[in-house]
Amino acid sequence: xxxxxxxxxxxxxxxxxxxxxxxxxxxxxxxxxxxxxxxxxxxxxxxxxxxxxxxxxxxxxxxxxxxxxxxxxxxxxxxxxxxxxxxxxxxxxxxxxxxxxxxxxxxxxxxxxxxxxxxxxxxxxxxxxxxxxxxxxxxxxxxxxxxxxxxxxxxxxxxxxxxxxxxxxxxxxxxxxxxxxxxxxxxxxxxxxxxxxxxxxxxxxxxxxxxxxxxxxxxxxxxxxxxxxxxxxxxxxxxxxxxxxxxxxxxxxxxxxxxxxxxxxxxxxxxxxxxxxxxxxxxxxxxxxxxxxxxxxxxxxxxxxxxxxxxxxxxxxxxxxxxxxxxxxxxxxxxxxxxxxxxxxxxxxxxxxxxxxxxxxxxxxxxxxxxxxxxxxxxxxxxxxxxxxxxxxxxxxxxxxxxxxxxxxxxxxxxxxxxx
Numbered sequence: 001x002x003x004x005x006x007x008x009x010x011x012x013x014x015x016x017x018x019x020x021x022x023x024x025x026x027x028x029x030x031x032x033x034x035x036x037x038x039x040x041x042x043x044x045x046x047x048x049x050x051x052x053x054x055x056x057x058x059x060x061x062x063x064x065x066x067x068x069x070x071x072x073x074x075x076x077x078x079x080x081x082x083x084x085x086x087x088x089x090x091x092x093x094x095x096x097x098x099x100x101x102x103x104x105x106x107x108x109x110x111x112x113x114x115x116x117x118x119x120x121x122x123x124x125x126x127x128x129x130x131x132x133x134x135x136x137x138x139x140x141x142x143x144x145x146x147x148x149x150x151x152x153x154x155x156x157x158x159x160x161x162x163x164x165x166x167x168x169x170x171x172x173x174x175x176x177x178x179x180x181x182x183x184x185x186x187x188x189x190x191x192x193x194x195x196x197x198x199x200x201x202x203x204x205x206x207x208x209x210x211x212x213x214x215x216x217x218x219x220x221x222x223x224x225x226x227x228x229x230x231x232x233x234x235x236x237x238x239x240x241x242x243x244x245x246x247x248x249x250x251x252x253x254x255x256x257x258x259x260x261x262x263x264x265x266x267x268x269x270x271x272x273x274x275x276x277x278x279x280x281x282x283x284x285x286x287x288x289x290x291x292x293x294x295x296x297x298x299x300x301x302x303x304x305x306x307x308x309x310x311x312x313x314x315x316x317x318x319x320x321x322x323x324x325x326x327x328x329x330x331x332x333x334x335x336x337x338x339x340x341x342x343x344x345x346x347x348x349x350x351x352x353x354x355x356x357x358x359x360x361x362x363x364x365x366x367x368x369x370x371x372x373x374x375x376x377x378x379x380x381x382x383x384x385x386x387x388x389x390x391x392x393x394x395x396x397x398x399x400x401x402x403x404x405x406x407x408x409x410x411x412x413x414x415x416x417x418x419x420x
Contacts, residue, residue, distance in 0.1 A: 001376055002018060002353060002359060002363075002375050002376055003018065003019075004016050004017060004018040004191075004363060004372060005017045005196050006367075006372065007200065009183065009203070009204065009207060009208055010208070011183040011184060011207070011208070011210055011211065011212040012182075012183050012184025012185075012212045013183035013184065013186055013187075013188060013203075013207050013210075014186070014187045014188070014367060015187075015188045015189075015190070015199075015200075015203050016187070016188070016189040016190070016360075016363045016364065016367060016372050017189075017190050017191075017194070017196045017199050017200070018189070018190070018191040018192075018359055018360070018363060019191075019192075019193075019194060019195065019196060020191055020192055020193060020356055020359070021193050022193075023092075023192055023193055023356050024091060024092060024193055025089055025090065025091060025092060025192050025193065025356055026089070026090060026091070026092040026094075026095045026098070026190065026191070026192030026193060026194050026356070027087065027088070027089045027189075027190070027191050027192055027356045027357040027359070027360040027361075028087065028088045028089075028090075028095070028098040028099065028102060028188070028189075028190050028360065029085065029086070029087045029188070029189045029190075029191075029357070029360035029361050029363075029364045030085070030086045030087070030102050030106070030186055030187075030188050030364075031083055031084075031085050031186065031187045031188075031189070031361075031364035031365065031367075031368060032083065032084045032085070032086075032180060032181055032185060032186050033083065033180070033185045033186065033187070033216070033368060034047055034050075034083070034084055034180035034181070034185065035047050035079060035080055035081045035082040035083050035084060035157070036048070036079070036080070036081045036152065036153075036155065036156070036157040036159075037081050037082060037151070037152040037153060037220060037298070038152070038180065038218070039152065039155075039159075041152070041155070041160075042164065043164050043168070043172065044155045044159035044160045044161075044164045045123065045127070045157075045158055045159025045160070045162075045164050045165045046159075046164075046165075046168065046172070046173075046176050047079050047084050047157065048079045048123060048157050048158055048159065049119060049120070049123050049165050049168060049173075050079075050084060050173075050176065050177070050181070051077045051078070051079045051084055052119040052122055052123055053109060053115070053116070053119050053173065054077065054086065054105050054109065054181075055077075056109070056110065056112075056115040056116075056118065056119055057109070057110035057112070057115055058104040058105035058107065058108060058109050058110055059104055059105075059107050059108040059109075059110065060104050061101060061104050061105070062110070064101055064105065067097055067100075067101060068088055068090060068097065068098065068101060071090050071091070071094035071097040071098070072090055072091045072094060073088055073089055073090025073091070073094065073097070073098065074088070074089060074090070075087065075088040075089075075098075079157055080157050080296075081152075081153055081156075081157055081296055081297075082296055082297040082298075083365070083368065085361065085364070086102065087357060087360065087361060088101070088102070089356070089357050092192050092193035092194055095190070095192075095194060095199070095202065096202055096206075099202050099203065099205075099206045099207070100206055102188075102206075103206035103207045103210065106181060106182075106183060106186065106207065106210055107210050109173075109177055109181075111170055111173065111174055111177075113170055116168070116170060116173060120165055120166060120168060123158075123165050124162045124165055124166055126158070127158055127159065127162045127165070128162065130158065131158060135236075135237070135238040135239060136236075136238055136242060136408060138234075138236075139242075139244060139406070139408060140156040141155075141156055141160070142232060142234055142244075142406050142408075143244060143246050143301070143303070143404060143406060144156055146230045146232055146246070146404035146406065147226070147230070147246050147248065147301055147404045148223055149223065149224070150221040150222075150223055150224070151220060151221055151222065151223040151298065152220060152221075153223070153296065153298065153300070178213060179213065179214070179216070180213075180216070182210075182211075182212055182213025182214075183207060183210050183211075183212055183213075184212040184213055184215065184216075185213060185216055187364045187367050187368055188203065188207070188364075189359075189360040189361070189363040189364040189367070189372075190203075190360065191356045191357075191359045191360040191363070192356045192360075220298065223248070223298075223299065225248075225402075226248055226401060226402050226403075226404075227401055228401050229400045229401060229403050229404075229405065230403070230404040230405065231404075231405045231406075231407075232404075232405075232406050232407070233406075233407045233409060234406065234407070234408050234409065235409045235410075235411050236408065236409070236410070236411065237410075237411055238408065238410050238411075239410065240287070240307050240308070240310075240410055241307065241308055241314050241317075241407070241408065241409050241410055242305065242306065242307045242308075242408040243305065243306055243307075243308065243314055243317050243318060243321070243405070243406070243407060243408070244303065244304070244305045244405070244406040244408065245303070245304040245305075245318075245321065245403055245404070245405050245406075246301045246302070246303050246403065246404045246405075246406075247301065247302040247303075247397045247398055247399075247402050247403050248299060248300075248301065248302075248397065248402050249293060249294075249299065249300060249301060249302040249397050250299055251296070251297060251298050251299045251300070252295055252296060252297050252300070252369060253297070253369050253370065254299075255381070256389075256393050257293075258381045258382050258384075258385055259385050259389045259390060259392075259393040260293055260302055260393055260397065261293050261345075261382075262338070262341055262342070262345070262382065262385055262390065263302070263328075263390055263393060263394055263398075264291045264292055264293050264302060265341045265344070265345065266328065266333060266337065266338075266341060266390070267291040267304065267324070267328070268289060268290050268291035268292070268304075269341065269344070270344070273291075274324055274328070275289045275290075275291060275304070275306075275321070275324060276289060278324065279306070279320055279321070279324065283320070284309055285308065285309055285312050285316070285317065285320055286306045286307060286308055286309055286312070286317065287307045287308070287309050287310075288306060288307045289304075289305070289306035289307075290304070290305050290306070291303065291304045291305075297368075297369070302397060302398075304321060306321070314407045314409065318405065318407075325394075325398045328394050328398070329391070329394045329395045329398060332387050332388075332391055333387050333390050333391070334387075335387055338385070338386075338387055338390065342382050342383055342385070345379070345382045346379045346382065346383070349378055349379050349382075350379070353375070359375075362375050363375055
């Protein structure tokens with residue numbers, strides 16, 4: 001049981017505090033309720049750009065990294081479709097350094113053309129390196145484009161094209177910042193060797209006078225149910241062929257999310273999982289195969305990806321995957337197989353919560369989902385899943401009409417039976 005206290009400042013900043021005297025450290029996590037899904041279709045990649053800009057200097061601090069390092073700490077950030085998350089971990093006695101730094105960049109960034117130009121180049125270069133020049137780097141561009149037609153998940157976090165970030169102006173940046181990076185659109189979680197009353201005073205001291213922004217109300221278009229199999233062949237300079245199957249699945253807060261997550265484990269979690277054991281180890285039809293869920297806040301994707309072994313065509317690879325899915329849907333999953341996966345999931349959750357930074361991150365995220373108390377309920381949700389649930393959800397989501405199937409072909413290889 002992870003105990004915590006919750007309070008809210010007058011400007012709308014939600015704060016969660018967890019005392020943990022088993023560590024000398026403190027973790028500070030600031031989650032902003034903004035991600036790639038909040039961007040305009042003609043201005044994508046902005047949330048990711050801001051992840052970089054937030055380290056480029058703020059109102060009173062020209063350099064974020066040096067003070068945190070001098071305090072014996074480290075920091076980093078990540079962005080996805082749903083959130084932008086910044087975190088710091090440092091000796092607990094230096095907690096105020098992290099709060100000072102985070103509050104200053106929440107107050108106001110250093111809106112400077114030179115800083116913007118530097119970070120624009122960094123982000124565009126990252127786009128080129130990870131998407132355009134890296135093998136399979138643009139896979140998510142294809143999958144998102146196939147699976148989503150109206151919801152903003154149809155573009156990846158890094159953006160549709162580099163030009164959107166290249167064309168970003170200071171005015172664009174300023175507007176995006178003051179709309180989304182406000183205290184009333186953020187959740188601050190602090191965990192570690194701290195005292196709640198002292199933390200309350202420090203948070204009020206550093207964050208209390210930051211003005212709130214306008215209340216944000218999302219009106220995102222809902223993705224309609226997929227009605228037919230989407231198929232695409234993409235030829236590229238990659239070492240070997242690859243296949244990707246993406247199925248629509250429930251949102252992160254839906255009870256069936258936990259069922260779908262366990263189904264992905266049945267298929268690909270460890271050496272005894274079905275796809276790994278049967279298709280890779282026993283039949284040697286794949287050199288690698290994996291299955292996972294996107295975990296997105298809105299209804300997301302259940303992904304199967306694999307690289308066929310030498311001499312195995314993409315059509316053959318597709319056929320054997322579908323055969324395994326049909327078998328999964330036709331027969332009940334043995335109770336023993338399910339319980340083994342539940343136990344593994346529970347141990348994973350318990351182990352992750354030993355880390356003070358993970359606790360701060362998870363408290364923030366579950367608060368965003370609706371209640372930070374979910375951090376203590378996840379294992380129970382998984383334990384309550386039944387074999388009947390697995391059978392039902394597998395039959396609901398693992399269907400052809402709910403699937404986007406991508407053949408990622410190495411150039412020069414001719415398929416005997418091309419997908420039509």
